[in-house]
Amino acid sequence: MKTDAEEQVAEKDAPLQDDIRLLGRLLGDTILEQEGEAIFGLVEAIRRSSIQFQQGNSVADREELESILNKLSTEQAVLVLRAYSYFLQLANIAEDQHHLRRNRFHEIAGSLPRPGTMSHALTKAKHEGVTAEQLDHFFKTALVSPVLTAHPTEVRRKSTMRREMSIAELLEKRERVDWTKKETDLIDKALRREVLTIWQTDILRRTKLQISDEIQNGLSYYDQTFFAELPRFYVDLEEELEQQQLNPKPVEIPSFLRMGSWVGGDRDGNPFVTADVLRQTLxxxxxxxxxxxxxxxxxxxxxxxxxxxxxxxxxxxxxxxxxxxxxxxxxxxxxxxxxxxxxxxxxxxxxxxxxxxxxxxxxxxxxxxxxxxxxxxxxxxxxxxxxxxxxxxxxxxxxxxxxxxxxxxxGFHLATLDLRQNSDVHARSIAELLSAVDQDIQYENLAEAERVALLTSELRSGRPLLRPYWTYSEETSSEIEILRLVTMAHQQYGEDAIMTAIISNTQSVSDLLELAVLLKQVGLVSPEGQSKINIVPLFETIEDLRNCIGIMDELLSIPEYRRLVDTRGGVQEVMLGYSDSNKDGGFVTSGWELYKAETALIELFERHGVGLRLFHGRGGTVGRGGGPSYEAVLAQPKGAVQGQIRVTEQGETISFKYSKPELGRRNLESLAAATFEASLLGDDRKPIPSHYIETMDALSEEAFKAYRNLVYETEGFEDYFWDSTVINEIATLNIGSRPASRKKTRRVQDLRAIPWVFSWAQCRLMLPGWYGFGTSVKNWLETHPDKGLTILRDMYVNWPFFHTQLSNMDMVLAKSNIAIASRYADLVPDVKLREAIFGRIKAEWQSSIDALLSIADHDQLLQENPLLDRSIHNRYAYLDPLNHIQVELLKLSRSNADNPRLLRGIHIAINGIAAGLRNSG
Missing domain, CATH: 1.20.1440.90 (Phosphoenolpyruvate/pyruvate domain)
Structure with missing residues (x-):
């Protein structure tokens, strides 16, 4: 018998279940009509058997399900994969509609403003006594910028996504009005038409995405969301300010929430981004x-x-x-x-x-x-x-x-486009320019101090390094041409068209000075020390995060560079990389080193009298810094936001967040609201207790050791990774213009963070989002047997950073499945290697869950988020067969590499699993 609370939840979720049943029935009818009774019966048998196994979890139920799945032919497997992949995508549509439905219900009911809205933030501001002058200063100086990137984990085609948006619109239309039966039948017929079109549409791209495709994909979100919702956001905000009487008279708020983009300007590791591509993008x-x-x-x-x-x-x-x-x-x-x-x-x-x-x-x-x-x-x-x-x-x-x-x-530029390039490319270009004017200068052989001295003298000098008739290498010529285009862009489209040049792999002061000298050659930096563009370091690895304070301290102490900062409003932007720091040091250490770097940067910049703007390079999944943006911003150290923040939006999270206007508006507003609250509210926040810091240092040290020992110090780990995941098959998916690895090796160091995380998600381990946590907590409790757990629980309750980290880990662990992960481990042919490494992973997985539940004082994962818990568990009956079939196809494909049908099936499974997990890359 259900409790009253369970009855209330069931009543709230009833419309969602109705929508899922409707869409599932339409998909089933389509499969029956298009593929015949045999395939329809097979899909239904797997569904019933999988649900029965999820509910009973008995050996007999599992064997029955596996018996059906193991008998599938390749053709049958592909059809089943398509059916389950599309069902999960349809379920996503229904869930999104249900979130919007619940939000409308709260508004109609006159509920109090919900966290993540500007109304809620302004109400708190009024309660805390924020003055009109403080509000005016915030809005005049604020910058909130979501930056769309082309980093690919979106495996769905735009053709499919357009049909999904039509289905969402029809679902909404269906429930908003009391239609006649005939009118309802017409809507249902339109829904059937859309589902049929999806079924008859190729689920996979036949060709690799080109940069022109990525540009168009990014632009499509303006039609869908940004053109309509950004202006409405400001209209509503101005009305809210007036209604709450937070301003003495009606005002027009400056446009502090603005879109950014990397698509067409990010050259780091992408040789296809040329000057022509940049020109075309603009x-x-x-x-x-x-x-x-x-x-x-x-x-x-x-x-x-x-x-x-x-x-x-x-x-x-x-x-x-x-x-x-x-x-x-x-x-x-x-x-x-x-x-x-x-x-x-x-x-x-x-x-x-x-x-x-x-x-x-x-x-x-x-x-x-x-x-x-x-x-x-x-x-x-x-x-x-x-x-x-x-x-x-x-x-x-x-x-x-x-x-x-x-x-x-x-404006006339649409979105502010960032440039990004690796520091090694800048160094080679500078070396070539210096050699052309003075062959005695061997720049690549100079020590760091000598490089800094030489580069600062060039910033003071009036001489040009570019020789008009000199033949430079293709790489250097390309860099110079791209930088020259910035001046053209400023003249044609306005200075907001390109405002930032980011240096990835920043490891020294000279890395920033090299770019400054290059910019000087094309007139973007003047001999007088004026800069027309922001020079932004990107600190990515654990070592880089630890070294960034010394680098920025020395840099801001150089008068020639400091003048450049002063001409940019006295604000220096610093980008922090969540993805590579995680791949380098694991989830616990990455999060803690990022937090410490921010805290130290705040203190350093205050000492130098320079404003700090942080640019967070977050991915979609927790393993790349993902998780709810609102909570993430509020969990930043005090003083880290200062009214300005930039955040990358990557992969499939772009379509999840912005493909539908109402959802897009919610996500834009939550980022703005969090920035507002983090900047203006909570001045009475107490300093972080020193024993919290000491505890996190200890946890991070042990987690780092455990992660590094597994990933970088265990012999054969790379072989295990490549054999037990779909990394090889992901590399052949047509989901982006960049290669999966920076170099043609199997080394984890050379692998991009996105396919690294995506691969672990596919095999349902999500290892980058938790590995090392269990070991770190276990060691902490062993060395602090009396008050160790009490301290961790106190940190969880009273420290937003620690609570957010554990909440994100909670979500990742809930989406993992060690039984399914073991099936992927069986793909490793070396039995001894397989048992040794998977045994360690399994033990750490259980240890991490136990530690998390103990600290949170919970009985089960996602105890604080029952809505997400229900959503994940409702998907298992459809996700698990996808994983099972994918494993079987991997076995066949790896012994029969010339069979394209097998690879196609694996790719369809990748699509479906990504849809079921949602934030998987």
Whole structure:
């Protein structure tokens, strides 16, 4: 018999279960119609048997399920994989819709603002006595920037995702209105049509993604979410400020929440990102923004049919109308429409001047192009001012207000594009430039102090290092051409088009000075010490994080470099890499070294009188710094946010977060709300107790030893990894333009962090998200038998950092399955190696779970998150068969490498498992 609480949960989840049953039935009907009774019966038999095994967990149930799965032919296996993969994707749609449904329910019920909303943050600000002056300063100086990257773990095709969005819209439509039976039948028919289309669509890409595809994929989220939701975010925020009377008068909030991108500018390890690609990226972003403005301007013209016979208009508006090429007698009494026709004509001229094709809807005459987005905005402001002056405020606050905000958000550049390159490339380029002007300089042989001295003298010097007729290497020529493009981008699209150059693998002061000298050669850094671009170090490995304080201290003490910082508003951005630090040192040590680096950077920058902006290079999964963004920001050390934060959005998390407008809005707002709260609230937070620090140091040291011993010091581990995971098969998936490894080796050091984490997720171990924790806690308790557990529990309750780390680990461990992982371990042909390594992994897995439950004082994983717990357990019946079939196909494929059908099946399984786990990369 269910308890009252369980009854309430069941009632809340009933609409979700109804949607899942509906979509499952439609998929089943489609399989029956398309593939016949035999395949449909097979899919159903596996489903029933898997559910029975999940519920009973008996040996007999497992053997029955395995008996069915082991008898599948390759053709049958592929069809079953497709069925279960699509079901999990449909279940994801239903879950997302249910989250939105519950949010609407709370709003309709008048519930208190929920954490992660600006309404909640502003309510807390009012309660804590935050003044209007403090709010004004925050909004004027804040920067919150989600940065979309092309780092690939998204295995779904855009074709499939578009169908999924249509299904989501139909589900929402189905429940929002009391439809007649005939109307409901029409919606259900449309749903069946979408499911059928998905079934008949190739689930896999046949060709590898090109950078042009990645650019287009990134742009598509503007149509889906950003164009609509970012302007609405500001409209709602301004209204909330007014309603809560936190400002003495209505104000227009500066556009502090802005989009960033790496797609087309990230050259680190991607030889396909060239100057031509960068040029194409900038042009396509510009065209996307301008075409959006053209459509919105046209729609605005159709709305503003206001007549001079009824309403007065400002002289500026009338003058703007008189400049228009629109001389139609039908609109002589409608100056707003004539003014907008002129604006539209200028936008068309701007689009064509930038080199893009003219829109299908031609202007009513010729006009001069806009020099920049500010000129376009100024014309819109004329319309706004006239409406406000003449009793038309309500009209001004409709489409026009959102369009004006969009222009302030997106300009003519759409998103700020970062450049990124490896420090080794900069060093080789500098060496070549110096050798060309003085062959006695052997830069690569200089000690670090000599490099710093030479580079600072070059920053002071007025001489150019570039020789006009010199033939440079292809690599150096490419770097110089790309940097020259930044100046062009600033002139054409505005300085917001490219504001940052990131140096990956930063390990020394000279790494930053090298880029500064390169920028000087193309005019982005002047001899007087002015910089037109932010120079940003990226500290990635554990060693780099530990060394970053000394590097930044020395760097900010160099007058030539400090002048560059001062010309960038006195703010130095520092990027911290979560992915590589985790691959290098494990989850516990990575998280702790990042936290310590932030804390030390805060103190260092305060001493130097320089503002700190942190750029968090987080991935989707916990093994790469993932987890809920709101909690992650609030768990930062005090002073780490300072009103400014940038965060990467990578892989499949982009589509999960931003493919649907309402979900996208929630994720954007939660990041903004967290930044607001971390910057303005909680000034009374107590310093972290010293024994917390000492405890984390001890835990980290032991976890680091355990992780490094397994991954880097155990003989044969690399063979175990390559044999027991789908890393080889992932490398052949068409999910990105970059290679899986930095070098053509099997070494873990050379493997990119993304396929490293993705591989462990596929075999349901999620090892990068927990390994070493159990050992560290065990050793701590052994050396502190009296109060050890009490201290850890106190840290869990009272320290947001520690609580967030364990909560993320909780989620990862809940998604793991050691029984399934053992089947992947069986793929390792060396029995002795397999038993030795998997035995250690299994013991650490159990030890980590035991430690986590003990510290949290929980009886089971995800005890604090029953919604996620139910979601994960409901998926097991569909996930587990995918893993089982994948293992069997791997066995066959590795003994029959020339069979493309086997590899296709494995790839489909990868797709389905990723869908079932969601944040897997």
């Amino acid at each position: 042009r396509r972003q510009n065209a996307y923004a301008l075409n959006f403005y053209l459509e919105e301007t046209h729609q605005l013209g159709s709305e503003l049919s206001i007549s001079t016979n009824i309403v007065e208009m400002s002289p500026d508006l009338l003058a703007l109308a008189d400049k228009s090429p629109d001389h139609s007698p039908h609109r002589q009494g409608e100056p707003y429409r004539r003014a907008i026709s002129g604006i539209y004509a200028r936008l068309v001229a701007t689009l064509t001047e930038f080199g893009s094709a003219a829109p299908a809807r031609p202007p009513l005459g010729l006009a001069h192009a806009y020099a920049n987005a500010d000129e376009y905005l100024a014309d819109l402001d004329v319309i706004h001012a006239s409406l406000m002056e003449h009793e038309s405020q309500l009209i001004a606050e409709g489409r026009l207000k959102r369009l004006r905000r969009a222009v302030r958000c997106f």
